[in-house]
Amino acid sequence: xxxxxxALVLSAVVFPFAAGANAASxxxxxxxEIRVDEAKVExxxxxxxxQFGGWCAIAEWHPAxxxxxxxxxxxxxxxxLTLQDGGKIKEKLLERGNASYKYEIVESPLPVKNYxxxxxxTPDDDDLDEVxxxxxxxxxxxxxxxxxxxxxxxxxxxxxxxxxxxxxxxDKVVERKKKKDND
Numbered sequence: 001x002x003x004x005x006x007a008l009v010l011s012a013v014v015f016p017f018a019a020g021a022n023a024a025s026x027x028x029x030x031x032x033e034i035r036v037d038e039a040k041v042e043x044x045x046x047x048x049x050x051q052f053g054g055w056c057a058i059a060e061w062h063p064a065x066x067x068x069x070x071x072x073x074x075x076x077x078x079x080x081l082t083l084q085d086g087g088k089i090k091e092k093l094l095e096r097g098n099a100s101y102k103y104e105i106v107e108s109p110l111p112v113k114n115y116x117x118x119x120x121x122t123p124d125d126d127d128l129d130e131v132x133x134x135x136x137x138x139x140x141x142x143x144x145x146x147x148x149x150x151x152x153x154x155x156x157x158x159x160x161x162x163x164x165x166x167x168x169x170x171d172k173v174v175e176r177k178k179k180k181d182n183d
Contacts, residue, residue, distance in 0.1 A: 023138065024114045024115070024116070024138035024139045024140050025140050025147070026138065026139050026140060026141070026147055026150060026151055026154075027136065027137065027138050027139075028136065028137050028139075028151060028154040028155050028158055029134065029135065029136030029137070029158065030134070030135050030136070030158040030159060030161075030162040031132050031133070031134045031162075032132065032133040032134075032162050032165060032166055032169075032173060033124060033127070033130050033131075033132055033173070033174035034048065034130060034131050034132070034133065034169055034172050034173055034174065035129060035130055035172050035173070035174050036129060036130060036131050036172070037129070038128050038129040041123050041128065041129075041131060042123075044131055045099055045121055045122070045123060045131045046099070048121045048131055048133065049098075049099040049121045051168075052121070052133065052165055053099060053100075053101070053119065053121055055070060055077065055079055055093060055096075055101060056068035056069070056070050056079055058079075058081065058161070059081070061161065061164050061165050061168060062157075062160065062161040062164060063084070063160055063161075063164050064083050064084055064157065064160060064161075065081050065082070065083060065084070066082045066083060066084050067081075067082045068080070068081050068082075069082075076092055076093070077092070077093040078090060078091065078092050078093070078106070079091050079093070079103075087109045088107070088108075088109075089105060089107070089108040089109070089110065090105070090106045090107040090108070091103045091104065091105050091106060092104050092106050094116070097120075099120060099121040099122060100118060100119065100120035100121070100122070101118070101119055102116065102117070102118045103116070103117055103118075103119075104116045104117075110142075110150075110153055110154070110157075111141060111142045111145035111149050111150045111153055112139040112140065112141065112142055112145075112150045112153070112154060113139065113140050113141075113142045113143070114138075114139055114140045115137060115138075115139035115154075116137060116138055116139070117135065117136060117137035117138075118134075118135075118136055118137075119133075119134075119135050120132075120133070120134045120135075121133050121134075122134065127174075130174060133162070133165060135158050135161065135162060136158075137154060137158075139154060
């Protein structure tokens with residue numbers, strides 16, 4: 001079975017934190033390509049980050065998130081997401097960059113454990129007039145849950161979130177035809 005090139009790129013670029021003895025066994029990721037003015041890529045990246053990249057900005061663009069509350073416990077930063085159905089997810093910020101953050105789930109009703117994710121806005125390596133929004137995670141199925149259930153849940157969360165961002169950006173989003181793999 002051949003992996004789509006996007007899966008290979010996400011694995012190599014976004015999942016470097018998955019290495020190690022206790023690396024999670026499942027991965028999910030979504031990438032959105034946004035057309036920008038080639039002469040203003042850095043400016044456009046900063047604007048996209050300002051709109052979608054704040055630690056609690058997820059409440060503004062993810063349809064499943066009703067609200068987000070930021071808290072600190074010592075030096076650690078957390079966010080508690082209240083979902084539309086009343087569920088709560090507590091996440092710890094692990095690392096923050098200029099246009100990225102990495103986090104882990106601390107408490108959640110989701111069927112996953114060992115969940116670490118990264119949300120990034122970055123210039124496209126191949127197309128000088130594009131910026132990518134990438135959201136990716138590594139995780140394991142929670143005890144008593146099947147891998148397929150865990151993957152379906154996380155894939156659905158990422159799909160809904162990226163599709164919501166796509167809807168907010170409209171015609172700036174690059175649409176690519178998927179190639180059929182005949183192998």
